[in-house]
Amino acid sequence: MQLSFVGFAWRNVWRRRLRTALTLCGIGMGIGAFVALVGFSRSFEHAWLQMYESAGTDLAVVQKTFLNTSVDQSVGTTLRQIPQIAIAAPMIFNMMAVTPEVNTLVYGWRANTFEFSALNILQGRRFRDGQQEAMLGELLAGSLNKKVGDTIDLQGSSFTVVGIYRSNSALESGAIILPLDEMQNLSGMTGKVSAFHLQLKPAPPGISPEQWRQQAENAVEKQFPGLRAIPAAERAANNQLVVLAHAAAWGTSLIALLVAALGIANTMAMSVFERTKEIGVLRAMGWSRLRVMLLIxxxxxxxxxxGGATGMLLGWAALHVLATLPQTASIVSTALPFMTFLDGLLMAVLVGVLAGSVPAWRGARLSPVEALRHE
Amino acid sequence: MSSASPTIGTSPWILEVRDVKKSYENGTIEALRGVSLGIAQGDFLAITGASGSGKSTLLHLLGGLDTPTEGTVLFRGQPLGKSQNGVASIDLDTYRATSAGFIFQSFHLLPSLNALENVQVPMLGTGSHPHNREERARALLIELGLEHRLRQFPTQLSAGERQRVAIARSLVNEPQVLLADEPTGNLDSVNSAKILEILAQVQQRHGTTLIMVTHDLSIAATAHRHVAMRDGRICN
Known part of the structure; x- marks a missing residue:
């Protein structure tokens, strides 16, 4: 039976099975929270990007001020006069309660907006502007058990379900789309919209699409100093909901990781203390301080x-549970980016190494004679 | 026994201590009060003395586990631990890893490893090939009559078997000096005799210098040379 350095380290960890298992649970919870929360926020961002890309949105025009999503609707007329812009579609989005337990994203669109091109209407038809009509994503329709002809109540107003659609984006398949004017009334945003989604005209010969887009951005911002024109990918990443989701996810995860790190530090400190004599034996056998430190x-x-591997399983399972709950299904995707797994694993190892560094340093500092005398 | 030779860098001994003193707690406890001793290659030296006489402290200095407060410990004429008079020293970790092997009274085997793995521990991280490590450990355990106990864990071995595993472990890096601290202290008379026989065989077969600390004069009588200690000094 060959003994490797790594194998020896793992044997030492596994010697105290209960303590190791409890520590793994602690780390698992921390990394699980990281994978679930950061994974959720990243998949949330990805879903926004997917939504913009599938609709063919080139630029979004929003307020420069963070969290202020209100843009005057009259801006649209001027936007359409900018030479680079083909279409400027006003839109509103908001979270609303459809039942006491279920909140969902609700969009306000014009009936003729280009964004419908990304949707596949499975039942019924598109709504008409100015009518109390609604279209439901198939995921939401399934969880609410609604079909065409049923009604749905939003903020005290009743809307007739006129269409059920399918979308590649979880943010749309779990959402409701209302006529823009109806949504403005519901949200108290008469004459206001959250953003304009722009489609640009094809770039003329001699100008690259990037230059053309940049020209459009500059033209919008010159015309409206309080507004920003941002590419779809950036809009997905900087969208207020995504920014808040990222911040909440990282904040919560860091606290969970700190708790996990304390668990590892405690376990390793106990382990080094209990194995003081063993460390003395290793030093007597010629192990250098560095080698003892590396072992710990x-x-x-x-x-x-x-613990990271345990946490990834827990996080993955948590996302799958969230994706099936009606309360969260509309904003949770189980498509977890690979980077989140990689980040989780690296973070777990890093937390382990950082938490183990002080016990390792203390273990390595032990004099062989003092360690051998330790009782 | 011999008086110390005067020049650092030359010594007829494999191990030599020159006027070594060792004190603890800011000099309030003097464990060694000026000890000089030369040990020849292939020698079997027993160090005896009552508890607190300084015999274990001397063994620790000879094994490079500790450094003297004053004086010098030389291995093949080179100082251990720190350079003296421009003569390059031998790093203590390197000395213990390549030239010294330790046997303890309480065996100190690692409980999570079986006999074969315990013997491989000193070679871990030295760059040796895992296969070679295993073969070397196996050969030593077989030589010590433990061919049927290779995969037993320390708790599954008798005290005598555990000490034989510890001896194999001390030999695995082919040390030139073997240091044994009361190696039969936890054994019954039958196992004590067997371990002493093994140590004598190892010393003869491998040409290893054997230094053994014991309080048992009958055991010390089996050594080639005997040094008695009292109050931190050699007294014979």
């Missing part, structure tokens, strides 16, 4: 990695 760090990293 490797044990901490192994704890972190195993």
């Amino acid at each position: 760090l490797m044990e901490a990293a192994a704890l972190g990695a195993a």
Whole structure:
């Protein structure tokens, strides 16, 4: 039976099975929270991007001020006169309660907007402007058990479901789309919209699409100093809901990771204390301080990695549970970006190494004679 | 026994201590009060003395586990631990890893590893090939009569078997000096005799210098040389 350095480290970790298992649970919770929350916020961002891309949105025009999503609707007339712009579609989005338990995204669109091109109407038809009509994404329609002809109540107003659609984006398939004017009335935003989604004219010969888009951005911002014209990808990343989701996810995850790090530090400190005499034996056998330190760090990293793997499973499972709950299905996607897994694993190992560094340093500093005398 | 030779860098001994003193707690406890001793290659030296006489402290200095407060410990004429008079020193970790092997009274085997793995521990991280490590450990355990106990964990071994595993572990890096601290202290008379026989065989077969600390004069009598200590000094 061959013994490797890594194998030796893992044996030391696994010696105290209960303590290791409890530590793994702690790390697993921390990394699980990271994977679930950051994974959720990233998939949320990805869903926005997917929505813009599938609709063919080139630029979005929004207020420069963070969290202020109100743009005067009259801006649209001027926008349409800018030479680079083909279409300027006003839109509103908001979160609304459809039942006491279920909140969902609600969009306000014009009936003739280009954004319908990304939707596949499965039942019924498109709504008409100025009518109390609604279209439901198939995911939401399924969870609310609604079909064409039924009604749905929003903020005290009743809307007839005239269409059920399918979308590639979880943000749309779990959402409701209302006529823009009806949505303005519901949101108290008469004459206001959240944003304008722009489609640009094809770039003329000699000008690259990027230059053309940049010209459009400059023209909008010159015309309206209080507004920003931003590419779809940036809009997905900087959308207020996404920014808040990222901030909440990272904040919560960091607290969870800190707790996990304290768990590892405690476990490793206990382990080093209990194994003081063993460290003395290793030093007597010629192990250098560095090698002892590496062993303890490797044990901490192994704890972190195993905890990270546990956490990824927990986070993945949590996302799948959230994706099935009516309360969250409309904004949670189970398509977890690979980077989130990679980040989770690296973070777990890093947390392990950082948390193990002080016990490792203390273990390595032990004098062989003092360590051998330790009782 | 011999008086110390005067020049650092030359020594007829494999191990030599020159006027070594060791004190603890800011000099309030003097464990060694000026010890000089030369040990020849292939020698079997027993160090005896009552508890607190300084015999274990001397063994620790000879094994590079500790450094003297004053004086010098030389291995093949080179100072251990820190350079002296321009003569390059031998790093203590390197000395313990390549030239010294330790056997303890309480065996100190690692409980999570079986016998074969325990013997490989000193070679971990040295760059040796895992296969070679295993073969070397296996050969030593077989040489010590443990061929049927290779995969047993320390708790599954008798005290005598555990000490034999510890001896194999001390030999795995082919040390030139073997240091044993009361190696039979936790064994019954039958196992004690067997371990002493093994140590004597190892010392003869491998040409290893064996230094053994014991309080048992009958055991010390089996050594080639005997140094008695009292109050931090050699007294014979």
